[in-house]
Amino acid sequence: MTQLDIPGTTEHSPRLGRKRDHTRDPEILAAALEVLAETGYDGMTIDMVAARAKAGKATLYRRWPSKGELIIDAVACMKQSGNDYSRLPDTGSLRGDLVAMIKPLSIKDSEKKLQILAGLMSMLSHDPGLADAANAALLEPKVAANRVLMQRAIERGEISAGCDIDLLSLITPSMVAYRVLILRKPVDSAFLLSLIDGVLMPAVGLGPPTNGKTD
Amino acid sequence: MTQLDIPGTTEHSPRLGRKRDHTRDPEILAAALEVLAETGYDGMTIDMVAARAKAGKATLYRRWPSKGELIIDAVACMKQSGNDYSRLPDTGSLRGDLVAMIKPLSIKDSEKKLQILAGLMSMLSHDPGLADAANAALLEPKVAANRVLMQRAIERGEISAGCDIDLLSLITPSMVAYRVLILRKPVDSAFLLSLIDGVLMPAVGLGPPTNGKTD
DNA sequence: CATATACGATACTCTTTAGTTTCGGATCTT
DNA sequence: AAGATCCGAAACTAAAGAGTATCGTATATG
Numbered sequence: 001m002t003q004l005d006i007p008g009t010t011e012h013s014p015r016l017g018r019k020r021d022h023t024r025d026p027e028i029l030a031a032a033l034e035v036l037a038e039t040g041y042d043g044m045t046i047d048m049v050a051a052r053a054k055a056g057k058a059t060l061y062r063r064w065p066s067k068g069e070l071i072i073d074a075v076a077c078m079k080q081s082g083n084d085y086s087r088l089p090d091t092g093s094l095r096g097d098l099v100a101m102i103k104p105l106s107i108k109d110s111e112k113k114l115q116i117l118a119g120l121m122s123m124l125s126h127d128p129g130l131a132d133a134a135n136a137a138l139l140e141p142k143v144a145a146n147r148v149l150m151q152r153a154i155e156r157g158e159i160s161a162g163c164d165i166d167l168l169s170l171i172t173p174s175m176v177a178y179r180v181l182i183l184r185k186p187v188d189s190a191f192l193l194s195l196i197d198g199v200l201m202p203a204v205g206l207g208p209p210t211n212g213k214t215d
Numbered sequence: 216m217t218q219l220d221i222p223g224t225t226e227h228s229p230r231l232g233r234k235r236d237h238t239r240d241p242e243i244l245a246a247a248l249e250v251l252a253e254t255g256y257d258g259m260t261i262d263m264v265a266a267r268a269k270a271g272k273a274t275l276y277r278r279w280p281s282k283g284e285l286i287i288d289a290v291a292c293m294k295q296s297g298n299d300y301s302r303l304p305d306t307g308s309l310r311g312d313l314v315a316m317i318k319p320l321s322i323k324d325s326e327k328k329l330q331i332l333a334g335l336m337s338m339l340s341h342d343p344g345l346a347d348a349a350n351a352a353l354l355e356p357k358v359a360a361n362r363v364l365m366q367r368a369i370e371r372g373e374i375s376a377g378c379d380i381d382l383l384s385l386i387t388p389s390m391v392a393y394r395v396l397i398l399r400k401p402v403d404s405a406f407l408l409s410l411i412d413g414v415l416m417p418a419v420g421l422g423p424p425t426n427g428k429t430d
Numbered sequence: 431c432a433t434a435t436a437c438g439a440t441a442c443t444c445t446t447t448a449g450t451t452t453c454g455g456a457t458c459t460t
Numbered sequence: 461a462a463g464a465t466c467c468g469a470a471a472c473t474a475a476a477g478a479g480t481a482t483c484g485t486a487t488a489t490g
Contacts, residue, residue: 020466040337042257045447056468061449117397121336122255124396135397164413170393171386171414178389181339182332182350198379199386202417234488235436260477271438276479437486445478456467 020062028053028060032074037115041071041123071120072130078113079137088145094153094204098196101145107187113138114180142173150204159204168203171195235277243268243275247289252330256286256338286335287345293328294352303360309368309419313411316360322402328353329395357388365419374419383418386410 031053035044046067050057064070089100117138124131146169153159172195179185201207246268250259261282265272279285304315332353339346361384368374387410394400416422 040257040340042255043337046449047447050468054468056470057448058450058452058469059467062466067448115340118336118340121333121396122258124399125255125330125333128399131397131399139397164409167409167413170390174389174393175385177393178385181336182346182354184339184343184346194379194382198382199414199418202420203414205417261479262477265438269438271440272478273439273480273482274437277436282478432490434489435487437484439484440482442481443479446476448475449473451472452470454467454469457465459464460462 022063024053024055025063026077028055028063029070029074029077031055032070033078033116036071036074036119037112040119044119046070072133075116075120075130075137076133077137078116079141088148090152094149094158095196095201095206097149097152098146098200099193101149102189102192110142110176111180111187114177117177118181139173139177143169146170146172153204159206163204168200171199171203237278239268239270240278241292243270243278244285244289244292247285248293248331251286251289251334252327255334259334261285287348290331290335290345290348290352293331294356303363305367309364309373310411310416310421312364312367313361313415314408316364317404317407325357325391326395326402329392332392333396354388354392358384361385361387368419374421378419383415386414386418 028049032044032049035048035052038044039048046057046060049070050060053060060070064073089097091097091100117134120130120134124134147165150159150163150165150169154161154163154165172192175195176187176192179187179191243264247259247264250263250267253259254263261272261275264285265275275285279288304312306312306315332349335345335349339349362380365374365378365380365384369376369378369380387407390410391402391407394402394406
């Protein structure tokens, strides 16, 4: 599904025969993420991942020493995949930028990431390293994007420099997570728009777009 | 720890001998919740729960047909315990009420509930009933409290009736959940106050308490 | 006090799954 | 083409844990 690029050194050099085929690692990691999202860490088995990737179970163990390491690798590799926040919207207004971030593809991506997060939620308490990796790969990209947008708005003087953008940039991700994981309701434009207009814009001091009167 | 009250019918009546001792059910359910919070659903074993409750494993199976049913019961029983939101703060102002909700005990309670939630997060996708039960027992009480406070503020004319209180009442719970489960940072008054003053109050149209000037 | 029954402890069965080993076939190197 | 090695498939091992059965003890009922 995702085309990843692993630094993939060719191990130590054998005189003859084949080299270890690292070209399929991305497929295996993608399969692991799929199964993880569907069944959770404990529900998932190595056989499921191998079957999904059409690889032998032994092949997986030739590359990763354990199930846990495989998952850590799989989560970590999500960080660089599909996060093309390099070109963020730049409409000239904060609201325009935030609205421009609402895209079906982005929503689907978020929902998949949240399913993965749910799958390893119970391990996060016991493995701080995994928790950091999961945050960095699954949530932080979106948070960072929001932060950049707000920072730009500060720099162009649109909003006050006193805004707690570290806090505000967490609102959408955490509300989306709540809605998907707990309420199990779909994330649609209406919901995201009500977050933008009902929460974020007022919080940065930009009044509501339609109703400027208090009474 | 928690003193629960189970309707506890005495099964069918035996002629002689003891009746089934349902007085210890609450202790067992409390033990189950503790182990669940500590190790997650899959990590927890019936033996752990039995040991924690100083009960025999067979005793647990005499009362609950399976591990899953035990957990469902344990989560469900949380709903009525420790949720004395019957007497909510009533300071006369929304901000006063929200600030009055900040109490160390309440924070500890939330954190424990969130650990329980994390423990069964991966099952919520596969068991909608459990998801509803978990939400009703672990998150919804806090959400409902916020909603009541805001509804009162609307009724007394403090804030606009157009406020989306169903949305706004989710903000604190979801942000706290994010902070505890993902960021694994402590929830303190400073954080909650910045939510109130930096997000909620602006969103309901009540300006910041110190700085009323826009420029 | 006698008896039936529920209790806690513990041994047991059976299923699942992580991780290993084996093997025939495919493929790269020389 | 020959040889070495990696591949996928599948059999295998070992450990963990859900659920059951047994047993001696405690206790409520009568």
